Amino acid sequence: MSTEAGTKVDAGAIAKPFREEIQRKVKELKELGIEAPLLVGLLANDDPAALKYAEWTGRACQADGLRYELRKIDDPINVEQALRDANNDVRVHGVIVYYPIFGAVPSYSGSSRDDYLRDTVSHEVDVEGLCHYYRSNLYQNIRYVDTPRCEKKCVLPCTALSVVKILESIEQAYDNSKPIGKRMEGKVVTVVNRSEIVGRPLAAMLANDGANVFSVDIESIYCFEGGSGRLRKCSEEDENLEACVRKSDIVVTGVPVKGYRIPIEWIQPGTVVVNVASFKNVDETELLKIPGVVYAPMVGKVTVAMLERNLMRLFENFHHPEIRKKKLGYETTKLIENGDTGRPWYGSLIQLYTAVAVTSLIALTMMKR
Amino acid sequence: MSTEAGTKVDAGAIAKPFREEIQRKVKELKELGIEAPLLVGLLANDDPAALKYAEWTGRACQADGLRYELRKIDDPINVEQALRDANNDVRVHGVIVYYPIFGAVPSYSGSSRDDYLRDTVSHEVDVEGLCHYYRSNLYQNIRYVDTPRCEKKCVLPCTALSVVKILESIEQAYDNSKPIGKRMEGKVVTVVNRSEIVGRPLAAMLANDGANVFSVDIESIYCFEGGSGRLRKCSEEDENLEACVRKSDIVVTGVPVKGYRIPIEWIQPGTVVVNVASFKNVDETELLKIPGVVYAPMVGKVTVAMLERNLMRLFENFHHPEIRKKKLGYETTKLIENGDTGRPWYGSLIQLYTAVAVTSLIALTMMKR
Numbered sequence: 001m002s003t004e005a006g007t008k009v010d011a012g013a014i015a016k017p018f019r020e021e022i023q024r025k026v027k028e029l030k031e032l033g034i035e036a037p038l039l040v041g042l043l044a045n046d047d048p049a050a051l052k053y054a055e056w057t058g059r060a061c062q063a064d065g066l067r068y069e070l071r072k073i074d075d076p077i078n079v080e081q082a083l084r085d086a087n088n089d090v091r092v093h094g095v096i097v098y099y100p101i102f103g104a105v106p107s108y109s110g111s112s113r114d115d116y117l118r119d120t121v122s123h124e125v126d127v128e129g130l131c132h133y134y135r136s137n138l139y140q141n142i143r144y145v146d147t148p149r150c151e152k153k154c155v156l157p158c159t160a161l162s163v164v165k166i167l168e169s170i171e172q173a174y175d176n177s178k179p180i181g182k183r184m185e186g187k188v189v190t191v192v193n194r195s196e197i198v199g200r201p202l203a204a205m206l207a208n209d210g211a212n213v214f215s216v217d218i219e220s221i222y223c224f225e226g227g228s229g230r231l232r233k234c235s236e237e238d239e240n241l242e243a244c245v246r247k248s249d250i251v252v253t254g255v256p257v258k259g260y261r262i263p264i265e266w267i268q269p270g271t272v273v274v275n276v277a278s279f280k281n282v283d284e285t286e287l288l289k290i291p292g293v294v295y296a297p298m299v300g301k302v303t304v305a306m307l308e309r310n311l312m313r314l315f316e317n318f319h320h321p322e323i324r325k326k327k328l329g330y331e332t333t334k335l336i337e338n339g340d341t342g343r344p345w346y347g348s349l350i351q352l353y354t355a356v357a358v359t360s361l362i363a364l365t366m367m368k369r
Numbered sequence: 370m371s372t373e374a375g376t377k378v379d380a381g382a383i384a385k386p387f388r389e390e391i392q393r394k395v396k397e398l399k400e401l402g403i404e405a406p407l408l409v410g411l412l413a414n415d416d417p418a419a420l421k422y423a424e425w426t427g428r429a430c431q432a433d434g435l436r437y438e439l440r441k442i443d444d445p446i447n448v449e450q451a452l453r454d455a456n457n458d459v460r461v462h463g464v465i466v467y468y469p470i471f472g473a474v475p476s477y478s479g480s481s482r483d484d485y486l487r488d489t490v491s492h493e494v495d496v497e498g499l500c501h502y503y504r505s506n507l508y509q510n511i512r513y514v515d516t517p518r519c520e521k522k523c524v525l526p527c528t529a530l531s532v533v534k535i536l537e538s539i540e541q542a543y544d545n546s547k548p549i550g551k552r553m554e555g556k557v558v559t560v561v562n563r564s565e566i567v568g569r570p571l572a573a574m575l576a577n578d579g580a581n582v583f584s585v586d587i588e589s590i591y592c593f594e595g596g597s598g599r600l601r602k603c604s605e606e607d608e609n610l611e612a613c614v615r616k617s618d619i620v621v622t623g624v625p626v627k628g629y630r631i632p633i634e635w636i637q638p639g640t641v642v643v644n645v646a647s648f649k650n651v652d653e654t655e656l657l658k659i660p661g662v663v664y665a666p667m668v669g670k671v672t673v674a675m676l677e678r679n680l681m682r683l684f685e686n687f688h689h690p691e692i693r694k695k696k697l698g699y700e701t702t703k704l705i706e707n708g709d710t711g712r713p714w715y716g717s718l719i720q721l722y723t724a725v726a727v728t729s730l731i732a733l734t735m736m737k738r
Contacts, residue, residue: 075602077591077601077602080508105586105587105588105589106586106587106588107563107564107586107587107588108561108562108563108564108568108586108587108623108624108625108626109562109563109564109565109566109567109568109586109625112481112483112484112564112565112566113563113565113569114481115481115484115485115565116484116501116504116565119488119501120501120505132485132488132489132501135485136489139449192477193477193478194476194477194478194482195476195477195478195481196478196481196482196484196485197478197481198478199477199478200482217474217475217476217477217478218474218475218476218477219474219475219476220474222446232446233444233446254477255477256477256478257477351719351720351723352719354723355719355722355723355726358723358726358727358730359726361730362726362729362730362733365730365733365734365737366733
């Protein structure tokens with residue numbers, strides 16, 4: 001690697017330790033006599049990107065010892081029932097729906113049916129982390145599903161999470177020596193895409209880690225202030241993509257339009273560029289001529305690793321909470337034995353006192369006889 | 370009214386008894402010393418239809434004794450926080466967001482932000498009945514929020530509900546002598562629109578009342594079989610709009626496209642036609658020449674009445690459940706006094722022990738005397 005030119009990130013290498021951790025956990029589960037988590041994929045279209053994603057998920061699960069079952073559905077209208085069946089099936093630990101389903105079909109009224117499906121995935125099996133519950137928690141920086149106990153972490157939207165994991169692996173983006181919530185302090189990021197699937201969750205996650213984020217869509221630019229997670233409209237001077245990109249340490253592109261390109265002259269030396277779109281939003285050859293640039297052209301391999309990680313987290317949170325007590329490579333947590341009520345067996349201190357006092361009184365009375 | 374030609378439905382007349390019921394309930398609340406329910410409207414755009422809707426809601430609430438507060442928000446990005454503030458404000462009993470917000474803004478990724486907001490409205494204040502919880506209950510024909518107690522009815526999406534109320538007022542559409550769930554038995558309905566806001570909830574409601582519904586969008590036609598609420602793909606012979614409309618007793622049009630017209634020759638004598646679109650989807654003059662046709666050109670006035678009705682239901686369900694015990698024109702319900710905690714009568718084991726111990730002590734003391 002020369003310091004004069006950019007370098008390319010190998011997503012496979014970043015995914016590797018996460019997938020090895022899954023393999024290790026699956027092995028440890030087997031030793032405990034517990035079957036590996038089961039992920040069910042629901043596919044109801046012929047979209048080539050969806051087919052490819054389904055294929056990838058299946059192959060990765062198989063390689064890492066997870067169970068995977070692809071359910072093909074003949075008609076979009078039947079996805080909802082198939083989804084409810086999977087939600088309610090105790091043998092199923094994770095569900096992924098391959099979109100677009102209704103989004104691919106012309107409609108008088110837009111594609112809110114896909115959003116309806118996204119929210120119909122139960123949060124106990126939502127490996128993509130895209131149901132309203134998880135997104136809404138993320139936007140409010142609520143990190144646990146069991147606040148105030150705080151033992152069960154939320155899952156996070158997995159494509160956005162894959163970008164974070166890529167950035168964490170790049171020294172100039174993340175300072176891992178700082179405490180959580182401050183590791184991106186002082187960094188300026190531009191995210192070109194503000195969808196509920198990728199761009200907005202990503203902006204929120206980076207802001208939750210301390211970055212100042214410009215969240216860009218066709219007609220507007222918003223800022224997420226580091227740490228607060230609150231969006232606000234940008235000041236006049238920031239309000240164009242060029243100005244944002246020029247002052248950014250990190251640029252994430254997610255424009256689902258063939259031929260869309262970020263003008264290469266906007267990218268400063270040393271910038272980290274991540275492309276999450278299926279189209280290349282940047283001219284790779286030219287980009288890599290810029291000194292110190294780090295470029296991640298694709299996130300898919302890391303996304304699949306994050307899917308697996310989310311699956312394992314759901315398995316531990318909701319399906320086999322008892323294994324959180326065992327080692328399995330996790331921090332051991334104090335798990336109260338008698339269920340999840342958070343109350344001790346004696347109810348409250350006053351109740352305990354009353355019982356002790358009455359018992360003493362009985363003892364005294366009987367002794368007196 | 371001549372039997373040779375069609376008649377027009379007066380939406381105001383249908384709304385009237387519902388609004389009178391609201392006025393009566395508000396009066397009875399006042400007599401009990403309870404302030405009228407407060408509806409908060411959130412407006413963050415200059416869309417003329419949204420402005421008009423906001424104006425209508427305010428005027429209707431004022432006329433019927435309900436409290437209404439319009440909150441104008443300068444920037445769409447601040448709607449979410451305003452919505453959370455209203456959700457969490459115990460003084461607020463209902464919230465309506467005037468769409469489109471993000472749906473009106475060009476975006477790389479479609480308008481799922483409006484869907485996100487729709488689902489962020491808490492079900493305790495959702496006067497439009499459009500959050501995922503109520504839609505999902507409707508599609509599964511779950512009619513109560515407190516199953517199996519079944520004292521608190523779900524609210525229903527209010528535009529779709531307004532169509533149902535219009536149909537209920539038309540003899541040839543609804544047989545009110547039949548039991549609930551069978552009042553549209555044998556009726557064939559075509560609904561041209563399958564959005565999550567109007568068309569799909571409406572199709573589900575009519576099917577839940579026993580009708581056979583053709584649910585039509587640009588490229589596909591689905592059937593809701595009467596009573597089951599399950600959608601299925603139509604057979605080949607049904608699969609065009611003309612065939613569906615020709616065999617329908619009721620046709621509902623909701624095509625948000627200027628100039629879209631249902632060909633008038635498809636409409637059979639005696640058909641009920643309801644237009645929910647803001648554009649006229651049918652040539653009114655020609656339509657009213659068809660014998661026995663009943664035509665409702667607009668549903669807005671009934672929709673506002675349904676908003677008020679939903680507000681009152683939320684008020685009773687979640688904010689002032691105690692008034693459900695009082696008369697107030699409702700069926701009196703068996704309300705279990707000690708709440709809904711799901712705890713046994715003795716509280717906890719320690720409380721049971723204490724009670725037994727104290728009783729023993731009293732017995733011992735008395736025996737000693």
